[in-house]
Amino acid sequence: MKKEALILAILLIHLAVAEDVRVYNIEIEIFKNETVKINQIKAIVGKLSDFPSLPTGYTIQLHSPSKTLWKANLPVKFYINLEGAGRIDLEKAVISMNIPYFSDAKAVAIYHGEKQIASFELKDFVCNKNNICELGENAVNCQEDCGKRRYIYLFFIFGILLSTLLAYTIIKLMSSKHS
């Protein structure tokens, strides 16, 4: 009993302090002409990046099928700052950042001001369809790898419920015949 209480306590503490440390590492290029190129999106375990606390004109948003889950300013700068020696203008800004993981995140969108300049579905980058539900994959962004097992369990649960109902009906019928 003591051991069980200890285990329960540990489990409760675990649930209380649980923190998701999965992030999506995104490497993108944003061009002055408002085109966006995505070089990479992959799920890793790591720290969330810093995002500018002051507006830069560009923002990134994470969307679920029904709402905006997260939003941040993007570190976009179209020049090389060589301190007092001068500056060199650039056509594109390269950005590598770790954005948060949400189990219901479906798409990432990039905005310049109010205008959406790019949007891409996470599944196109993180779902590798190898039948193993891996880091960063979930039922929302990778049905192929993460969705099946749940349906099998649902099938069994419904099967058992149906059988129970059938047996109960037969017993009821038989007992009513006897009486």
Added chain:
Amino acid sequence: MPDEILYLIGSFIIGLLFFSMAYKLIMSSIKQSQNEVVLKDFENLYNEMNSVCSLTGNYGLALNYEIPASVRVIYATEDPKDFELASAFVDTNLYSKGNNICIVFKDETQPRCKRLGCDVAMPYIGSLDYQDDFQLFVNKILGRKLVKRYSLHIQNYAGIVVVTKDRYIDLTQLNLDIDFNDYIILAIQLNDEIEGFQQKAEELADRWKEMTPLKDCAARARVLKLSNVCNVPDQQGICNGDVTAYYQTFYNIMDCISKSNYFGFYDRVVGFVKGDRVCELSGARVEGYAFGYAMPVIVASEGNYLEIAIHELGHTYGLCDEGYGSGKDSRCESGYSMSGGDSCDPGDVCCPNYPEQNSIYCTWDKCHRGCSYAFSFASSSYDHLKKELKKYCG
């Protein structure tokens, strides 16, 4: 007649004994051969873990692993004798930790353990009794193989092998060397080995903590060092206006980090360049540069590395140069916005700081703003850093 009955009963008892002995013998031989298969799979898992031990980079492998009903638990431990509690943790979200990987069969009282080349953190995997184990129970009523299937993902995180069995990962309970609340600077040598690299990197982390609001809280500022030299394009190319060299420097640094064990674990990356300048532009010495506000990477020359790196690190938190590279801008709270280079005009992004006395951002008062230099963050810069760094202070 009664004798015959007695014989018959005696024969029956002896026959029963024979039968049970033979049955036990056959069953134990079947079980032994089954266990051999299980142990072979366990050996494979051990080999995979050991191979990931020697991997670098935030990479790993995924595998499907089958555990028969005869296995009570597979776990990692420092102390191979301690397995009683391990079986109670099967299929919870808890992780076991240690440099031994052990397997316990249900009909055995001692674990069989193998020592790994590095520490491993893994969930407790195994099978419970049929009535408690849904997966086994379903397999049993369907007449399927009595095994549990796990999708394991084995990765090397900063020298520790982490095994996950499903979509949820909780590293907070793992005693990783890296604490997510630490402020972590990753130091890299660019193109050449830097003399006293370790010491310079340590000194930088200490000084950064000492000069910033991190000093007022319990946060640890730590430095991780990449021992391998990272190759980037000749930095003079950047001063010559070769933008490809600039992009390639960034990509090469990111590539070097992604091949290390620290990808994703740092807050800022400092690339050290040998000598007293990164490059030269029209006779002016460029001693360092940052890739921008909230971009984690800076490049600093070795010569005056403390002042240069700390100055550039501040830029990554949005701080502007005060004597040049910014201009008066009434739209901004500080009254200044950033334009970069040696310009005295305003730019697109507001500066959090303004020209002050004794400021690390007034290296040259080109725009005659009345600021002066000191190796310290002046009040407006310091206040901004307080906001930016507060997440490390709880």
